[in-house]
Amino acid sequence: MLATDTDHRTDVAVLHLRGELDSDTASQLHKLLADLLERPVPRIVVDLTDLKFCDSVGLSAFxxxxxxxxxxxxxxxxAGANPFLTQLMxxxxxxxxxxxxxxxxxxxxAARI
Structure with a gap:
């Protein structure tokens, strides 16, 4: 299962993903991203440190x-992609x-530069 939460640091939202991002969990990601896109100027960092797997359905959400x-x-x-996710992207x-x-x-x- 994909467990997600958001953490707002000043004007940047940090979205932490855990587990697996696939067709079973992509709808949860779509909902979180839709909420973050309501911000006037969406600035989002997706923390992939604890994401173990992602398929094409998951990537399409981004x-x-x-x-x-x-x-x-x-x-x-x-940020924090493991070698598998880095290669996939x-x-x-x-x-x-x-x-x-x-x-x-x-x-x-990097966003502050």
Whole structure:
């Protein structure tokens, strides 16, 4: 099961994902992202540290919210991906559209530059 929560640090929402992100849990992610996209300027860091698996259905949730984020002048980045997830994101081309950082604090710091 995918357990998620959000943590707001100043103007950045940190979304912590755990477990597996697949067709069974993607709807939960869609709901959380929809709530975060209601912010005037959505700035989201997705913490993948405890995410063990992700399939194409899970990845599509991030892709579908990108247009909304771009239109509002915000951004979405990833942090803490394990080697499997890093390779998966590079293989499907997400690394061209989303920044991937080693740690959540790195992603937040990069946003401040």
């Amino acid at each position: 892709i579908t919210c990108k247009q909304v984020i771009d239109a509002r002048g915000g951004w979405l980045s990833f 590079e293989t499907v081309g997400l690394s061209r559209y989303f920044a991937i950082f080693p740690e959540v604090d790195d992603a937040i710091a």
